[in-house]
Amino acid sequence: MTYFSNISNIKYEGSNSTNPYAFKFYNPEEKVGGKTMEDYLRFSVAYWHTFTEDLSDPFGAGTAVRPWDHYDGMDRAKARVDAAFELFEKLDVPYFCFHDVDIAPEGSHLRESNQNIDTIVAMMKDYMKDSKTKLLWNTVNNFTHPRFVHGAGSSNNADVFAYAAAKVKKGLEIGKELGAENYVFWGGREGYETLLNTDMKRELDHLSKFYHMAVAYAKEIGFDAQFLIEPKPKEPTTHQYDFDVASGYAFLQRYGLQNHFKFNIEANHATLAGHTFEHELRYARVNNILGSVDANQGHQLLGWDTDEFPTDLYATTLAMYEIIKNGGLGRGGLNFDAKVRRGSFEPEDLVHAHIAGMDSFAVGLKVAQKLIDDQVLDNVIEERYSSFDEGIGKEIEDGTTDFHKLEEHALNLDGIQNQSGRLEYIKATINQYLLKAYAGA
Ligand code: XLS
Ligand code: NI
Ligand code: NI
Numbered sequence: 001m002t003y004f005s006n007i008s009n010i011k012y013e014g015s016n017s018t019n020p021y022a023f024k025f026y027n028p029e030e031k032v033g034g035k036t037m038e039d040y041l042r043f044s045v046a047y048w049h050t051f052t053e054d055l056s057d058p059f060g061a062g063t064a065v066r067p068w069d070h071y072d073g074m075d076r077a078k079a080r081v082d083a084a085f086e087l088f089e090k091l092d093v094p095y096f097c098f099h100d101v102d103i104a105p106e107g108s109h110l111r112e113s114n115q116n117i118d119t120i121v122a123m124m125k126d127y128m129k130d131s132k133t134k135l136l137w138n139t140v141n142n143f144t145h146p147r148f149v150h151g152a153g154s155s156n157n158a159d160v161f162a163y164a165a166a167k168v169k170k171g172l173e174i175g176k177e178l179g180a181e182n183y184v185f186w187g188g189r190e191g192y193e194t195l196l197n198t199d200m201k202r203e204l205d206h207l208s209k210f211y212h213m214a215v216a217y218a219k220e221i222g223f224d225a226q227f228l229i230e231p232k233p234k235e236p237t238t239h240q241y242d243f244d245v246a247s248g249y250a251f252l253q254r255y256g257l258q259n260h261f262k263f264n265i266e267a268n269h270a271t272l273a274g275h276t277f278e279h280e281l282r283y284a285r286v287n288n289i290l291g292s293v294d295a296n297q298g299h300q301l302l303g304w305d306t307d308e309f310p311t312d313l314y315a316t317t318l319a320m321y322e323i324i325k326n327g328g329l330g331r332g333g334l335n336f337d338a339k340v341r342r343g344s345f346e347p348e349d350l351v352h353a354h355i356a357g358m359d360s361f362a363v364g365l366k367v368a369q370k371l372i373d374d375q376v377l378d379n380v381i382e383e384r385y386s387s388f389d390e391g392i393g394k395e396i397e398d399g400t401t402d403f404h405k406l407e408e409h410a411l412n413l414d415g416i417q418n419q420s421g422r423l424e425y426i427k428a429t430i431n432q433y434l435l436k437a438y439a440g441a
Helices: 035-042 047-052 073-091 110-130 158-178 198-219 245-254 267-272 277-286 313-325 348-372 376-384 393-400 403-411 423-438
Strands: 044-048 095-099 134-139 182-187 226-230 263-268 290-294 332-338
Touching: 035 348, 044 047, 044 073, 044 348, 047 073, 047 095, 073 110, 073 226, 073 348, 110 158, 110 182, 134 158, 158 182, 158 198, 182 198, 182 290, 198 226, 198 245, 226 290, 226 403, 245 263, 245 277, 263 277, 267 277, 267 290, 277 290, 277 313, 313 348, 313 423, 332 348, 348 376, 348 423, 376 423, 393 403
Parallel strands: 044 095, 044 332, 095 134, 134 182, 182 226, 226 263, 263 290, 290 332
Antiparallel strands: none
16 A cells, blocks of 8 residues: 555755756755765654644644545554655655654553554564664653643652653663664653642652663663753743753753753744744754754744744754754754644645755755855854954953953953944845855855
């Protein structure tokens, strides 16, 4: 059974192609900055949005037409695996990602859920023997089921803590089985709705114990994936403990976990936290904790996680700028934690969406590399901080001055001269680079 039979393998045809089923900018073999695009971008399909999502919203039923959903239960789960590996091959993507409940239905008991998972994992493993597509990361869903109403690792209920731990234990086992490069923790309900009934200190202590035990178990079974925390400030809880990279990093350091985790940064979570995507990437990069990326985008007018496929070239350029400066993503990748809109309900929309996202990041990669090659922003920044290259500035950086000497310096100043930040010029220059990329130059 095939599910995308009217669509052949998607190839690169160049920016003049009018074929909707072709890449216009993503050319996997093309080298940018010494690496192939495929190696740099490490695209991943998100199983949940692409094969499980029905496109329902709080006001309306699902609209998605998915031929694999004609089945029920485990038959449907198996059909989704067939559909998934067909699409991976057609898109030629190197990676995919999933939660436990995306791939197999939960049973009436944990034991049955685990059996269902084992059946699907065996099927995936079989497909992966002949497929180039590998597992970028897996995770477990410790937020949808009503048992997680008060959280998982931060729940007030110790039985729920144990249940959540058992699910992560299984997640680590199947991650190892399928050779996952990373393992993700997104704290969907690790937060609170109100402080009036919350012991914040106790919840944070518990959460740290949860993570420490996960680290210990991965070590025990020899699963050497990079652990990743995916910050999000809110939704579904009012306040989530992994609010953003900075607060997540403070938590890790406070509890001695900082050497075991990096961050999976999601564009739409960054904006929900009141940051730009590139802010979160930059903060992680300069602290050497940039692990992987959930590559989507939010809607400018909506205040929630709309998880749209990335099409904003300005955003992909600035994101790739950080990723290139980071030396790439290492074991991480660009995972499309993105879904088609409710009105885009046909299977072929899934293909258009991935082409759009992959092409947008390919443009971002090329433009960012050019900006770096030409040292456009490096020159601006170097010049802007040049007062710290010599004299009193150098003494500050070298730690060879103190408040006495700084006061003396200040008292002897004959006025202070600042220089323009030149923001408009910088933005116009970036536009120029983007437009040159459109022109294929
Ligand atoms: C939800 C998150 C979730 C994680 C994985 O907002 O983005 O999908 O990526 O649990
Ligand atoms: Ni999200
Ligand atoms: Ni995500």
